[in-house]
Structure formats: structure tokens, C-alpha cells
Amino acid sequence: MTPASFTTGTLAPDDILAFAAELADAARPLALAYFRTPLDILSKADESPVTVADRTIEAHLRGLIEARFPDHGIFGEEMGVKPGAEPDRGPVWVIDPIDGTKSFVTGLPLFGTLIAFLDGGVPLVGLIDMPALGERWTGLPGQARFGTEPARTSGCRSLSEARFFTTAPDGFIGDDEARYQRLVARTALRRFGGDCYAYGLLASGHCDLIVETGLQPYDTMALVPVIRAAGGVITDWDGDDLGLRSDGRVLAAASPELHAQALAVLRG
Numbered sequence: 631m632t633p634a635s636f637t638t639g640t641l642a643p644d645d646i647l648a649f650a651a652e653l654a655d656a657a658r659p660l661a662l663a664y665f666r667t668p669l670d671i672l673s674k675a676d677e678s679p680v681t682v683a684d685r686t687i688e689a690h691l692r693g694l695i696e697a698r699f700p701d702h703g704i705f706g707e708e709m710g711v712k713p714g715a716e717p718d719r720g721p722v723w724v725i726d727p728i729d730g731t732k733s734f735v736t737g738l739p740l741f742g743t744l745i746a747f748l749d750g751g752v753p754l755v756g757l758i759d760m761p762a763l764g765e766r767w768t769g770l771p772g773q774a775r776f777g778t779e780p781a782r783t784s785g786c787r788s789l790s791e792a793r794f795f796t797t798a799p800d801g802f803i804g805d806d807e808a809r810y811q812r813l814v815a816r817t818a819l820r821r822f823g824g825d826c827y828a829y830g831l832l833a834s835g836h837c838d839l840i841v842e843t844g845l846q847p848y849d850t851m852a853l854v855p856v857i858r859a860a861g862g863v864i865t866d867w868d869g870d871d872l873g874l875r876s877d878g879r880v881l882a883a884a885s886p887e888l889h890a891q892a893l894a895v896l897r898g
Contacts, residue, residue, distance in 0.1 A: 643770040646755045649698060650745045653691050653725075654759040654766065657743045660687045661728060661761040666737050679731050684708050687727035687743070695723050705874070707848040717874050718751040724874075726848040730797075730825030739763055742826040746851035751873055756855035758830050767830040769856030776834050783862040783884035786838040789891045792884075793819045793837040795828040806843050806879070809867070813841060813895045829853045832882055833860035839892055840882040847874045857882050863889040867896050 664683035671679045688706045695704055703715030703722035711717060717724075723745065728734050730741035739762030747755040758767040767776050774781040786792055794817035796802075802810040814820055817839060824831070826849075831837045833856050850872050857864040863886050866872060867879040881896065883889035 643755055646747045647757070647768055647770050650747060650755060650757045651766075651768070653694060653745050654743055654757055656694060657687050657691060657727065658759060658761040660690060661734075661741070661743065665734065665739075665741075665762060669735060671735055679735050680708065681728070681731065681735060683734065684727045684731065688725055691725055691727065691745075699723075705848065707846070717748070720750070722748050724748060724753075724848050724851040726826075726852070729849060730827070733823070733825060738823075740824050740827045742830075744826055744848065744852035746855070748851060748874075753851045753854040753872070756852035758826050758852060758856060760827060760830070763827075765830070767833050767856050769833070769854075769859040771855070772859060774833055774856055774859035774861075776830070781833045781856070781860045782835060783832060783857075783860050784835040784838055785861065786884045787887040789813075789816045789839075789888065789895070790818060792817045792839040792888060792892075793821070795821050795824060795831070795837050795840045796842055797823060797825050797828070801842075801844050809896050809898065810841060810843075812898070813892055816895060826853065829857060829882060832862060832884060833857055835884070838884040838888060840880070841892070841896075842880040843878055845878045845880055847876070850876070850880060853880075853882070861885070865889070865893075867893070869893050 669681045674680050685708050688708045703717055704712040705717050706725040726744040728741050729744045734741040743759045745757040746753050756769045828840050862884050864882040866876050
């Protein structure tokens, strides 16, 4: 989608990305202030941990967005959809304050802050920030970057040569597990963990294939512009574009050819 598709007046993708970077810059010191400190940990309905750090960061970012763009919608992991917002229609910010909370609460530095901007339900700008590592990937139409340098996928085209990632192998159950096992057995190398960090690695050419299940929109929307602009493909397990109503199954690949091979295996 081109800048002309934006419904936000004179704002261009570069303007949106610049503000997303401001949000990430504001979130990073907050995350680090809580990282590897004693935390009050609660359990959410999906049994994933939530901490005071998640809530503090999201509240701060929502306040910054409200101050700058009071007419924009907001959809955050901890506080849900801004009252009155219609995420499928107008401009909306999708935020995951700490993606990889289990890593965060166990002292593992592979947690990130995810920030996405959607227009009409389409993810146009995405940012993956890794506070503890000081690393950041960004994506907008036609441009993916790791820091200030261009990011590009490996271009791997063969499943038998693919370096594979998933966050949690035990997250696949029932038919999903059978489909996952069928796919992972055909890859060259398997690594686990990483949450959003794996998608940054894919965008920079260090891994080639990622399969996940059980993800939420705030887990995925920031990833889409980064992977696509870096030359990769990211969809659900049916090959459809990811959106706010996707079923949580994600397939990301370094090339269209690799994506097609993986999709064929998942479909059986």
C-alpha cells in the first residue's frame, strides 16, 4: 500500500515511523528499569504472565499517542481497544509493551516492544524494539531497516536448507502439532524461543522460516511490515494476510518459494 492510501491527512509512512520510534524510545528505559528486578507477577486468562512493567509501559505509550493523535484508535495487549475506536476501519496503533513476558520475568533479554500502525485494518508501519539488546527493526512500504542499515531476508528457497524457529514447541496441540511436526522434520536446523526476536532475525537473513500458533494481533501486526519490506512473506497457515481477526497461526518465510513449500506441508 502506498502513502497515498493513508487516511491520516498529510501524514506519510515516514512521519508515522518517526513517531513509532519516539514511542519505542520512551518504552525502552521503562522496560529496563524493571528488567531483572523483583516483580509482582500475575497470571492472565491465557496463563501467560503479566507484570507491572507491561501495564506501566502500555499506559505511558497510550498517553503519548492520545496527546499526539487524539483521533487515532489504540489496541494494546493489557488495556484492550480504546473506547469508541474501530480498529478495522480508521487509523489505529497496535501495541505489545513486552512481547516475550516469560523471557522478561526470567531474566532472558529476548523480549521486545512491538508497535504497529494500521490503516483500514492493514498493517503499514511496524517496529520491533529489543530494549535489553539495544536493537531495533523497522518496516514501512518498500523499506526495512535494522538500526540504520537496510534489512534483507536470506532469500532461502529450499525447505531442506531452511533454518527454522518457533517460540514454544509445546504450544502446538492436536492437529496443529501434527502439522508442525511434519514441517519441522523437513528443515535443516531448528531453534526455539525468541518470540519477536526471531522475526527480526528472519528480516536480517539469519533464519529462514518461522511457524507459530496461538498468537494475538498485538503479537503479529508489527511484524508484518518488517518481514514484507525485507523481502519475506508472512501469512496465516492458509496463506491469507494477517489481520486483526486472524486465528493466531503464523507462517513467515524468507522467500515466496520457501513460503509456498512450507504452506504445502502445513496443508498436508
